[in-house]
Amino acid sequence: MNPYQQKRRWKYLLLAFAVVIASGSLLYTSYLVRNISHSERTRAQVWALSIKQVVNTYDSESLSYVSAVRDSLSVPAIITDGKGDIKFVRGLDTTKTYIKLDAEELKEKKWKYDPDYFRNELVYMKGQHEPIHLNVLNESWLVYYKDSALLTQLKMFPYVQLTVIAIFLITAYTAFSSARKSEQNQVWVGLAKETAHQLGTPISSLMAWIELLKDKFNAEDDPLMAEMENDVKRLEIVADRFSKIGSKPQLEEHPVYDVVKDFVDYFKVRVSNKITFELTGNRRLIAGLNIPLFDWVLENLLKNAVNAIEGTGNIKVEISGSRVKKLVFIDVTDTGKGIPRSKFDTVFQPGYTTRKRGWGLGLSLTKRMIQNYHNGQIFVKDSEIGKGTTFRIVLKSIKHDSTTAA
Template sequence: MNAYQYNNKQIWKVILIVFAAAIGIASLWYTNYLVKSLSQSERTKAEVWAMSTRSIMTMPDVDDDFISFIYAVRDSLTLPAIITDKEDKIIFWRDLDSTKTNIKLEDSLSSRLSYDPIYFERELNKMKHAHQPIILTLENGEKWSVYYHDSKALRNLKIFPIIQLSLIAIFLIIAYTVFNFIKRTEQNLVWVGMAKEAAHQLGTPISSLMGWIELIKMKFDAEDDEVVNEMERDVSRLEIVADRFSKIGSRPILSNHNVYQVIENFIEYFKVRTSEKITFTLTGDNHVEAMLNVPLFEWIIENLLKNAVNAIDTEGQIVVSIKENIAKEEIFIDISDTGKGIPKSNFDTIFHPGFTTRQRGWGLGLSLTRRMIRYHKGHIYVKESEIGKGTTFRIILKSNLNYEPTQV
């Protein structure tokens, strides 16, 4: 998968996320529309209740049937409400906590029904913040203010879409995580099976090549022939590669090694198989040691050096620097090239499986590299890069300080 295909895949993910967001927004919009409609309906009900209450309290001499009708209208409306006079004193209330509205107060002159002033003050403040008051003007010019709460159904409707979308989001996240995990597990099993089969298939021809090289040495007395020796090194390298593939899926065994020597040995092998116009330099602390699996660690270095070579058009320089951070017991391995560089937007993306900037690349090198570094309890990242000037990758490993320095 090249960069274009990878970006297309990312675009489709974004489109799906936007589509899901659009559904959520549409749901919220429609619920908000319903809330506004019901809110207007409840305000109308509150106005009817307020007028019926005013009629009962201010028209005591009207026909009994009419009064009964007014009572029926008033009692059919169930909204928490409070009516206050112009001095903000409570005249009447509706559907509030009954335990707070029938407290019997005793004084020396009389006994009367009253209410809990703290509770009512709190409820009145809530109602004032919830809605604009309904103003009732009496025949004598006095004005009453009617405050009310939303009904319980309307309050539940307001929070319902949030709960609904939250549950849907949680379900989608869990489903995506589970299916992604299953897919990755299946892919890993396929890759492990293919790798082991490739290692098995390579075993026979590699053994044959080793035998042919020994035969050439004996027949042509070529023990010291440089070309034959390099061929032998390449076949030995093939053995190492086959061994790597055979161990994919197994837990790597780590042992203590000198980091500088391991990298130096591989660079000596690698540089004679690349262009002479590319120079290799190894610098830094040559005594630091770490717990390594050498075949895997060489694979890490190989992938990074190959990427560096591919980034250099014709000629350039690759520098590998090793530095120990004693305070943190870490080893910094910086691999720098003078290639074309990496855009900052791709600093993390390049480690994703399938991402590549090359026309025929598979996009697995850096993904495998990061995975193998994690086997070594380390991590890798792009330390710096500039388009047209080059890139530096940094590997961080835990150093092994419990060693005896070797005398030279």
């Protein structure tokens, strides 16, 4: 299994684990809420019965019983009589029933009673629980109640708990993955630089050997020598690309069209002639480019396009721009096998490949080179299975070079 698949499997496992914890916590709290809710209804019933007792008999023993019950009851409740008028109130904050007094009234220590407070509470209670029926003095009274403060807080508890856990997990995951990414960066930069460094010496020697050979055999114009020189130059370019990784590369202003044209001309003679190439678009757009790295990007995209075509086909590179947004678009379109929509992002993951001999590294390197070194973007713009694919590179345009004709 490649590392990418492994990472996905871990993600799913963690997600499943989180779902189990979250639903366990929700189920347990809802079990607690149900139990407490049941006992609160019983307590409201006990209070109601004690009230009934007092109203029916009105002796001192019942009165003391009622006050004992009232003090032990934490459930806010209201009793209404047959006409719907409030008869008794329990567990509500009576200070809220006073409304603001002016200075004069305050001096006289008058309190004004807010009749709406209990009415509003009653409306709220009616919405929360079914009332308890109580038969008093041959009238049907109703006992309304609402959840105690404890029960209300308990209902909120799983949401607070899950939010805290989610914040913790997101922070931990971000910190962990950015630490891992910077470690990966260091490894890959180190490897690239070391490769460039090690290739440097034999490449310079090869150059010198070629010069010596030319002299010794008087072979200045020999086509074999020219081919050898070409290959060594190519090796030099490869080493140069690797050496550029890690250090902030110099971006120079270049007409994008010309740079792309140079590379396409170089590339197209090296692949099967069943594949045709087309280059169109605006020739005046200028962007900051590092040519060795940008050529590498084009090479990866064109190679992938060739692999996707499998036989005859066409590869089109189109350069366009947005003057308003100051952007350059480079679209590489092939007539290959296409990419399923669900894989538009996945193809950029290191290790993702559908080729037998592929490493799945081309597009992930390409993305790094565009994002990190050219401050641009790359994505699959469009693709259709069996018809073809368009990759789009977006770069910042520096200025429109008016000296080159469109």
